[in-house]
Amino acid sequence: MEITFKSYNLGLIDYTKNMIRPFFIFIFLLTSLNSFTQDSYAIKNVSVITMTKEEVLQDQTVVVEKGIIKSISPSAKTKLGRVVKVIDGRGKFLIPGLFDMHAHFFYEQGEHVNTNETELKLMLANGITTVRIMAGHPSFLEAKANVKSRKWIGPELSVVSPQLVGKWPFPAEFKNYELVVSETNANEAVTTFKKQGYDAIKITFMIAKPVYTTIVAAAARENMKVVGHVGPMVMLPAAIEAKQQIEHMDMFIETLLPDTSYNHGQSVSDYNIYSKAAWETVPYLMESKIPALAKSIKEAGIYVTPTNYFFISNAGLPLTDEEIKNKPDYNYIPSKLRQEKWKYRESYIKKMAPLASREKYVHIRKQMVYKLWKAGVPLMTGSDAPEFFGVAGFALHDELKSMVDAGLTPYAALQTATVHPAAFLEMHNRTGTIVVGKEADLVLLNQNPLEDINNTRSIAGVSSGNSWLNADDVGKILEETKSILSK
Numbered sequence: 001m002e003i004t005f006k007s008y009n010l011g012l013i014d015y016t017k018n019m020i021r022p023f024f025i026f027i028f029l030l031t032s033l034n035s036f037t038q039d040s041y042a043i044k045n046v047s048v049i050t051m052t053k054e055e056v057l058q059d060q061t062v063v064v065e066k067g068i069i070k071s072i073s074p075s076a077k078t079k080l081g082r083v084v085k086v087i088d089g090r091g092k093f094l095i096p097g098l099f100d101m102h103a104h105f106f107y108e109q110g111e112h113v114n115t116n117e118t119e120l121k122l123m124l125a126n127g128i129t130t131v132r133i134m135a136g137h138p139s140f141l142e143a144k145a146n147v148k149s150r151k152w153i154g155p156e157l158s159v160v161s162p163q164l165v166g167k168w169p170f171p172a173e174f175k176n177y178e179l180v181v182s183e184t185n186a187n188e189a190v191t192t193f194k195k196q197g198y199d200a201i202k203i204t205f206m207i208a209k210p211v212y213t214t215i216v217a218a219a220a221r222e223n224m225k226v227v228g229h230v231g232p233m234v235m236l237p238a239a240i241e242a243k244q245q246i247e248h249m250d251m252f253i254e255t256l257l258p259d260t261s262y263n264h265g266q267s268v269s270d271y272n273i274y275s276k277a278a279w280e281t282v283p284y285l286m287e288s289k290i291p292a293l294a295k296s297i298k299e300a301g302i303y304v305t306p307t308n309y310f311f312i313s314n315a316g317l318p319l320t321d322e323e324i325k326n327k328p329d330y331n332y333i334p335s336k337l338r339q340e341k342w343k344y345r346e347s348y349i350k351k352m353a354p355l356a357s358r359e360k361y362v363h364i365r366k367q368m369v370y371k372l373w374k375a376g377v378p379l380m381t382g383s384d385a386p387e388f389f390g391v392a393g394f395a396l397h398d399e400l401k402s403m404v405d406a407g408l409t410p411y412a413a414l415q416t417a418t419v420h421p422a423a424f425l426e427m428h429n430r431t432g433t434i435v436v437g438k439e440a441d442l443v444l445l446n447q448n449p450l451e452d453i454n455n456t457r458s459i460a461g462v463s464s465g466n467s468w469l470n471a472d473d474v475g476k477i478l479e480e481t482k483s484i485l486s487k
Helices: 023-032 116-125 138-148 183-196 209-221 236-242 270-274 287-300 308-316 321-326 328-332 335-350 355-374 394-405 410-415 419-424 453-457 471-485
Strands: 040-048 057-065 068-074 085-088 093-096 098-103 128-133 156-159 163-165 177-179 200-203 225-228 245-247 442-445 459-464 467-470
Touching (some): 040 442, 085 467, 116 128, 116 459, 116 471, 128 419, 138 156, 183 209, 200 209, 209 225, 209 236, 236 287, 287 355, 308 394, 321 328, 355 394, 394 410, 410 453, 442 453, 459 471
Parallel strands (some): 040 085, 040 093, 128 156, 163 177, 163 200, 225 245
Antiparallel strands (some): 057 068, 459 467
């Protein structure tokens, strides 16, 4: 008899390297390791939210074999073999594994300490089974490979290229960007990143429009998607024409200005939250223009990641110091980074725009999300953690809540973290919904998220492939990762 166990690094022995034969060791494993990997297991008597339509299938048994959903059927009619590991789902709710479509690692910040493996465990413990890392680096490709080979546990990774920029105004100790100042640079960068194995081309700011056009054409030749920011040197019409996937709703607010004479057509998109001149345009923004904006985005077939929670909680109506410290994220931020973040916050608060302008900004961002949803634009959740005080894992649930706060139903909010990102990443044939034949990326919840989206936090178990983390395993990971990251 041979059984292979994944390493969960939960203070136990690493069993990944060797096949375990002796019977007494096998017995030890069964009694000390809650999480398991085996050919088959079943979640019994559970309510299933498949995300194929808005419904709850009650009292179901979901059988997983070799990491694939084998069957979904009423528990009363399901017969299980003796060797099947049974997970009690009574009173619980099963949803597809969640996606975070805009995340980063702490490695980009501060003293550039590599805690990628630890952060991936934390994301998985928060129910996230797929993550898009939004600024490329060789170590992130290595992390992707380690998860794929099962050397590490964590969500499946999609890693975009290093950020393409026209200039880089920040310290350059950590090279997660590439300067592109000519068409030749642009072509070479895209070709290189394709060869290196990145999944998409990331656009940031300060790129001249002719260079942007070259990047888009080069990416098309390499069959790569262009994703990321829309800067004031490019503007939204060019991004719409290119059908670029847009983060943060960049330059959307600018379309609400009466005309381009207001601050040269710039308002409070993205980095302009730090600009006094940009905030002075807010009283002139015309909410009546939002439906036309949403229609143009829908017609172009563009997926949008609003990252609303990040902008609202840090720039629009910032959390109080006490609220920040009471969030679960706070205790997972490395201590030196915490000090830096408080300095950034203090600097922003001192220069913050008047309350009336910030309230209108928040209202506009919520209305844009709502009108985009009503127009049928596929929205995707992205946390942008660990910017400011967010931590990847916890922050995704905040972004889901921001979707509901903008007017989406809980079901529609869940679509932004399951169905839509799976479709955009072209993974919809294997994940994103709970369907027979798809991979067993699943989250077991204690409470119904269709009644309250905050219930996505009530995690009782996480399935990634043919591996299962129960509530105890999740708790151990949360404690372990806190002790490592908070140093």
